Amino acid sequence: MVKKTIIFFLIICSVSVAQSNVNPDISLIGMFDTYMNFDKNTPDYGKLLFDIPSFELYIEGYLNPYARAAVNIAFEEGEFSAEEIYAQILRGLPLDIQIKAGKYFLGFGKLNTFHPHAWPFIDRPLWQQIYFSDEGFNDIGLDVNFILPTEDFYTTLDLGVYSGNSMAINTAGEDTDPDEVRGNSLIFVGRLGSFFSLNDFNNFDVGLSGSYGNYAKSSFYVPDSVAFPSQTLKYFYGGIDFKFKYKPDSYTSLVIQGEGILNHRDVIRGTETEPIFETITTYGAFIYFDYQFLKQFSVGAKYDFTFGVIGDDYSATTISNDNANKTSDIEGWIGYYPVEETLAFRLSTQYLFFNLADNMTKDGETTITLQMIFSLGPHKAHQF
């Protein structure tokens, strides 16, 4: 009895000592954009405008020797939201799998898993705005990550299952009830990615992604349809991504990165009284380079293309259901990083132009943005 009491006491003591010594890492990334828009159709043409500053508060750390957890609270456009809440089992599982569960940015492509402040450019790529949302592909679910036995290069396979709320947002915006839009059904997301170290200075990563599920109920678009009252509208996204980086020394690097998506989905066309059920195939892609030529400076450019029109309202024929209209952009930037990761300034010019069907026209839009990013707290090392 005495022995058991001592052991119990020791366990309690060790737990309390451990708890008192274990603090998670806390960091805060603040962002502030000021911009001028040269869209002749807006009253703000040529005016200097200020966005409400935004921030992301990260709290992360090890739960125990096997697992980590992270929470990311975002304040954007004047509102708080839980952008990420997840735990990840890193080691100790059969086949060396890793499991991540919670709410987080999904591993479709490479860029989506990185937060925007870690990108060299300012605006989310167009096809991600069209086929994911303004906030990226972010959902609640579970991912299992396998490391494959490719000896000389690092290959991982992610298989995830998610609530599908992200597809409801993509279909109808943030303010709609997901159940009303698409019912309650899961979506699936996976990525197969390989990393090749070509030599000491050149590295290359390539990946294939896929996502499948339903994005809407037909009744969301045509509530009283007799033809297909309870049809689900399915989608399949196929993706390809690559990233190449040349880094000969501490002060010089060249990154070339690109991603593309193929969108294959059921859509409803026709009229409300005579709806037609079709499948469409559309696509989008971006490619950019970012060249760091001094410790504190980088320049870059991006070309971006997608089906769909940025800024459209949600309907059965717009955003990711649009197979007639196209948006492109060319963006150039210069980045200034005075002291390591603590402060960054980016001056960017984006020219957005539209190619519309049915002889419709829409003027191109030029936006000049100056962005400041600051970082408080510990900085994690850069991931490739």
Add this chain to the structure above:
Amino acid sequence: MKKYLILILVTLVSLHLYAEIKVVATTTNIANLVQVIGGNKVSVDYLCRGDQDPHFLEVLPSYMLKLRNADIVFKIGLDLEKWLPQLIDGSRNDKLELVDLSKDISKKEVPTAKVDASQGDVHPYGNPHYWLDPENAKIMAEEIYSALTDFSSQDADYFKKNLDNFKNEIDSNMKIWASKLSGLKQKNIITFHKSWIYFTDRFGLKVVDNVEPKPGLPPTPSHDASLIQIIKKDKIKIILMENYYSDSAPNHISESTGIKVVKVPIAVYGIEGVNSYIKLIDYIVNQVSANG
């Protein structure tokens, strides 16, 4: 049948006995010391190249692969390798043993008050560049010996012999190095980054200022101007700097004052021909004594 079983058993046992210890070192200096102590009983790989700044290493999956198959990973510690936990997590190697070589080092510049970013990139547990003192290399080698022996006790004698040889080699070289730098004792020098305190304390040199206004901060014109004043006033002869930093600010100061910029590697393989720890210190000492 019995014969075959015995043969298989003997083969397995002998394979285990002669299996190399797979070691990954975070830096090439550690890798060299492990190779010296472990000899042919270890296979060693490293993460940060000799010409790279060990403070900043990108998290590459290829490094995770190296750690995936390793038995032991040795690190400098004192918060130098902030990138290591991410690599270990990515390796998924739950048998990997992590050995911190700073354990028995007498740390210098350990902050006594609260550290914050206004002081620059200050290491909260002390200056981590302790390998630049050859006496500390002996302590690192002891730690490596201890870890290898724990892993493979049957090779303890072999490791001990290598350890003793290394310590003797350091001791005999120390006399030569100290003699070469004796003329510079108590002489003022300027360093680029605050990484030379262990080296200069050991050999009696005095660092009066750094080209970086604060650790990790890029040189500024106003700080350069104040350095030029100090150099002219105190007749300082050298700026000592790591070869992975840009020398444009030191060269600018040199043009104004005539001070010599001594750009050296601080890690094995940091420059061609420097392929061992002894050669590294030898190279640094020779460069400093020739220009000082």
